[in-house]
Structures are given as C-alpha cells and as structure tokens.
Amino acid sequence: MQIPFEVKPRPDTGLWNAKIGIWLFLASEVMLFGGLFSGYVFLRLGAEAVPDYFWPQGELDVKWGAINTAVLILSSVFVVYAWVQLKLRNYAKYQFWMALVVLCALAFLGIKSVEYYGKFTHYSVRLKDESVVQGHKLNDLQKFGKVSKVTVNLEKADLSFLKYIPEEDRADLKFKPALDDEIQRQKNALEALRNEAAPTENTATREAEKLAKTISKGIPELESALAELERVAAQGAMILNSGSLGSVRDAINAGREVEHKVSMAKNALANVATRAANEKAKAEWVGNADPQKERFKANALQPVYAWDEAGGISSIEFAPSKPFGVEVKRSKLRKPGNERIVFRDFTALDGELAEESRYLVVEELDKVDLRSFEDPTQAKVFQYIAEHASSHHGEGEKGGAAPEGSAHHLTSAEIQEEFLKHSAEETEKAEHHGYEPEPRKTHVMALEHVPLRVPWEEVKFYSNFAPKLNTYYAIYFSLTGLHGLHVLIGASVLAWFLFFGKKLYDKDPEHMANRVEVGGLFWHFVDLVWIFLFPLLYLL
C-alpha cells in the first residue's frame, strides 16, 4: 500500500509527512537542549554564590572551538547545496556535496576527541590553602610495601587488591588466616577449665564433684569446636592464594566459617563456664553457715568467660606468607595512609608507604591560580614548586660540577617574584584601559612546565578535567557530549543517504530530495545548538 503524502503535500496543511514529523521532533529537541542550557544558567548563577569557586571562563582552547564552529557552518552550507543538486536532478554533484558534509562531521568529531583527550590528561590540584595549580603528567601511584597484614571485610570484599600486586611479588604468595593467637587463647581457656574439673584434696564434697562432672561434660563439645577451628585455620592458606580472583567467594565463605567456629568455641566455653560458676556458687551457698544473698548473686552471675555475640565478626585478618607490596593509584583507595591503606572494598593493608609515594608529583605545571588569595605571597604552593626542582637537581649532580647553561629550574622565590610581577602588570594594564582588574588575569599565571612535588597532607583535591572536577566541566561534558551524539547520529543518517540513496533516487527523485531536506533540517539544528554552545562554553 502506498503511504499517502510522502511526497505530495497534504492539501490542508500543505506539508508532506516527514516535514511535519521532523519539526515536531525538533520542537522536542529545543526543549531538551533548553533544559540543559537552563541548567547551565543555573550552575553559573550558583557559582557566584560560592566563595573560592571561580567559573573557569576562558579555560577552553578558543582555537578548536572556533575551527569547529566554522566546520559546522560549512557543513550546513554543503548540506543545502546537496539538496539543491538533488532538486536539479544532478546525482553526482549531490554525492560530492554530501560527502563533504560527512567529512566535516568527521572532522568535528575528530577535533572534539582531541579536545576531550586533552581534558582527560590534564590535571588540577587544589591545596589545603586553596591555591590551585594545573598541569600534565600527574603521578598519584602509591607504592605500598612490606605488607604484613591483610584485613578483609567479609561483607564487602571483592579482593581487588590482588590485582595491584606486582608480578615479582606474586610468586608463591599465600595468605593464611591469622588465627594462631585465637587458637592459643582457646587452648588456654580449655586447659583452665580442665584444671578446674581435675580432682583435688578439696573435692570430697558432693557439690565439688557435681561441678567437675558438669565441666567434664562440656569439654568434648569444646574440643571438637577447637579442632574444627584448627582445621579451618590450617586450610586457610588455600583461601586467599594470590592471583585467582575467581576464588573470592570461596575465600569469603571460608572466612565466614572460621568466624563461625571461633564464635562457637567461645560460646561453648562461656556456656560451660557459666554453668561451672553457678555450681561453684551453689556449693558455697550450701557450705556456708551464713550465706549472703548478695555474694551468691555476684558469683553466680560472673562467668569466667563472657558470651561472644555470634556473627559479630565482620572482618578477618590474613597473614601473607612473605611481605609483599601493591602499586595502586591513589584514587582507587578508600583511605590512603602511610602505615595502612584501605581499598574501596574495605580491605585494609598494613605496611609501609614508600617515601616517594608520600608526595603528589605533577611533572609539568602549566598554570597557577591564586584567586582565593587577597595576598598571593601567602600561598604555600610556591615552596612545593621549587622544592622538587632544587632537591632532585642537587642530588643528580653529585660528584661533578653541573655543566654551565644546563636546564635551569626556577627557584621558589623566582617563581613567586614572577607571579607578583605578572600580577602588577595585569593590574596596570587593566587600569590603563580604564576597567576593573579581573582576578582571572591578575591572580592566574601560566607556568612553563615547572614540576610540583607536594606532600599529600597538603592536597585538598585533585582530578583530571573530567565532569567531577567542578560544575562547569559537568555541564560542559553534558552539553557537548549530547551535542556530539547528535552530530554522530546526524552524520550517520546523512552518510546513509550518501551511500544508499541511489535506489530511491531512481525510483522517485523527489522523495529522495525530501529525505535529504529532512536530514538537512536536523543537521542545521545541530549547527544551531553549537552556535550557542561555542560562545557560552569557550568565550564568555
């Protein structure tokens, strides 16, 4: 059946189907992007109210934004050219222009990828005193060695720490549940009970006999629990054998079993001990000519061993067969530290953090931002920029004089001096032109790839330029990401028309022209969105 009004317009509206369809769709697209633009305005207004948060105006590379604007404008022109050529029934020329449109789209996406990649490999570091530096080649690797104890949370563990153990440490590494102390404690307790049950000179009374009997009755029960505990502890070496993450569930289950047996043994002890204490008190009651009710109570209710709440253990300790190390990005840790690190699954490792890992290192700083400071000389950041340069440089040149004119690292004082000079110059420039000096000029200075080395204690926050960095990048990636998706889908549709349009063209060229017109309308809309995005995100 022929669908009506695919090519011929409906007499009442004067429109063919796809045309009214695309306009309704574009209307909904306006609302979609409108919502996001609205979100942008909201975040931007909100940023004004937050102290020490400065809208990162002018942080993006205008060059790429402008080139991409031009690319999209050209592609918009080409798509109407292509449509006109179809109307003129000139298929070869149509294909030529359409191919250019698709190439423009690919160029746009290529440039966008370059920009995104640049953002993801660029870092921002905020120190505790609110000074901010930006740069490349950030090293947040935590080399944590001499691990002697692994505490595994039985509820949450995925044992992901295993994959951060370097190859050379992995060989023959086994983990044993650290239950030796617990077993010894249980053994001692058992021994103490046995002694209490053993006959002495004073056991002639009926009551003492009864006590010994009661304890003796509990002992086999206790012994079997202890044996079970010892068995699981001995097997434990297999529980956490390194490398095999597949055995994680087994490990956790076995851990639970250990925990359960410990509780069982403790509770068995407590049970017998309570009964023993009761017997003892009863014996005293009977033997005493003037029994005190209070004394009876005190004795009866104070068992030797406290009852252990079963299921209370949520973590279990493992001892490695040899000390080992992990190398992990700091961002993968729930809680970093010098003697103990905790992974996201709550697995804690006790050991020692390597000296070099106690500092955050950014090899190539390109910007320092002190907008939070009234007086930039108060900023601590300068001392960490220079410290690294001087200490490392000095060590490397031991034993020989430094060659004259070799790479000169700026010292802390020199960089600070430069900053103050820059600040004064920018202020003067602004005043000369008769406008208020802008902090983003006077309190922000470019650096020429000087390194940063700062103790972790001084670092408040660090991140690459990803959505989590701040609200600007969150909305930047939302808006450009959604727009990029539109480019990708629009280009795919147009590429389809380019490569597979011949059949329809031969059958009904006007129908084909209509399709291209509709695809073109979508494409223009994508261009239109970018026309607003470019100044909002790159310039203003």
Next chain:
Amino acid sequence: MSDDSESLKKHMKTYTLVGGALLFFTLVTVAMSYVHLGSHGMNIFVGMVIATIKAGLVALIFMHLNHEKRTIYRILLFTFFFALGLMALTLLALGDPVFFPGFNK
C-alpha cells in the same frame, strides 16, 4: 517554493552568502569576547545577541523558515513560549538564600 532550476541556482547563491555571513559573525563573536564592554554581563549579552542573529540566519535561510507553512509556525510558537518558561523557571533559583549577602560567611 518555486522549484525551477533558475530560482534554485539563485538559492545556491543565497546559501553561499549566508555561509559567509555566519563565518564572519563567528569571527566577530571571538573578537568581541576580548573587548571589554564595561561589565562582563554586557559581554555575555552582546555574545548572545550575535549568536541569536546567527541562529536566526540558519533557521530562516537554511531551514527555510522564511517561507514555511502555517502549521510549522504554530508548532514553533508553542515551543518558543514553553522554552521561555523553562528558562524563566531557573531564575527562581535566585531566590535561594545562598544569594543573600553574608550567607556563606
């Protein structure tokens, strides 16, 4: 729309001119962002005015809104008012106490 080849060729010319104008306005946008217009708000305003002119050109010429059927104008009229409402709703956030002086002190 007249579909004869003469007028279509004339269209091509218009499209080229509009494309050139759009590229020109892009340069103006970039240039204006480096000029101080008294306050930053003024810069944003001017930037948005230029962007709106560009968007208008795209919509009117490339998307043929300069000669469309009434139904489409009607759809867009609704869209315009709803989008305006959407933007206006955001401004309600200005009533948030964080904007009261001294809130963050």
